[in-house]
Amino acid sequence: MITPTLVKPEVMAGTGFLGKHADEIYHLGTDDLYLVGTSEVALAGYHSGEIVDLADGPKRYAGWSACYRREAGSYGKDTRGIIRVHQFHKVEMFSYCRVEDAAAEHQRLLAWEEQMLAKAGLPYRVIDTAAGDLGSSAARKFDCEAWLPTQNRYLELTSTSNCTTFQARRLGVRERFEVEGRTETRPVATLNGTLATTRWIVAILENHQQPDGSVVVPEGLRGYLGGLEVLEPVG
Template identity: 50%
Template structure:
């Protein structure tokens, strides 16, 4: 959430930020609400002061035997109280509307975020390795996986509907190996691992910016609770409402969890295979940093995700998202795109974002550093995929496929898979070896 004082004092900057994001805001309505709110606060404070003064007179008038004047003063106090109650009700309604208004304003892009209209204006920063050159016609992972008996789309659909998949045999082992490899790497680099709940309350989804804007993409369960779309939601809100010790920053957290997304706005996109599923496993990175350190922490988080792909020897490129393609809560984002032969293109596999104090303001996460400043300030929060196992599995299957339909297991994963070097056709009646 943006600082209301900043919005009030710098509306031209808000105009420019919203224009860069290819959206708009109702500037006139904001100032109408904000002006009425401040006028109401002043009037209520005046009434309270008058009420206090009149209340003090009542006792003195009674002691002086001026009962008639005392009763008149009581009537005046009651009238003031009635007026104040009406105004406080109006103030509460305006506060609620202002909160809803502010909750729908996206973050202001960082100065380093490229200005552009849509994904076509994103800026490529770098590439690593080159796509493989096959001596045969490569096949898509959805065909390879079915033939190898490690992806079962029919049974996934039978159990849960479209965009659900059953992983079997070596497919299940590969998913588990990836998660362990990702987590072990992050932990070795100073991240603390968590296993948070996958069901969270409404205010937790609000804290990271999933609500109210993206409610249609979320799975609603129970009594106004939600299945998490990413572990970012739970990890960031671990410190909701808290004041952190500045000496402890930056904090680096990681978690591997199931993730759930309705994908309401993605009809027809990536419907084949395991690129865009309603349920998938992802290892997430989250950081809490001082404002002056958050840009560096974004760079190191992106490098952490890149390191995973480098160790897997998967070709990728890094893209700096432009203002028109930036996520709601982010001020700067790098997307990492892995090469997928079935698309003959790079596809997003990780997104690393610096949200500034946007999420911290919504979730009320502050820090204290008495050697630098008095009081408290909002931390900066960052998040990044490190990585989703499904998309990584698809990339491995397609880039490591062999002409006979088998898949070579990347060397770095073999210790996690009992030394298995190749996923081959299953024996009769079995699942992928």
């Protein structure tokens, strides 16, 4: 889905982004709308106030959108390149599932992220984020960090979060279930995960650059570049 980049306050609040990180979000005061920092927000609000059918398994979406972040508090760190910018594009995964299936769905999203990293030929590590570092919405979050040779450090490229029922309760997203012979409704679980951002370009160029300045195209990406194997410097 190509998702909206402007959302209502109730959707932004419902996803948990108007807490301690509210100063990182652009607010359009005249219209009382917010610019999203991730298409997770619009995808979470897509079924707001609805009863969704999960009888055949999770409802999975991929959102493509421009994203906007003020990067408040970054104090110039990594702001001269494309690592930390105010506007960028991102592909985001989003799942609605039963609470009992959330942990398995979380592992599925993480596996897709790791497959992407492997196709790009990037050395990486997976961080099981400490509880004290989690945002208000996530019950568990995995960060995938790729190695950056020029900075001699790992940089977060993707992350995936299991928000359990936090967002669904606030946005009124429910499912029907049977209990003691009667049908009731209950909140679903929501999960999200990044598949790709422009930040990936940094890791791909740095890890595959050759001494002459050329860059070897990872085998997993060559099919998308017409079979191109090497990016040659211009001039």
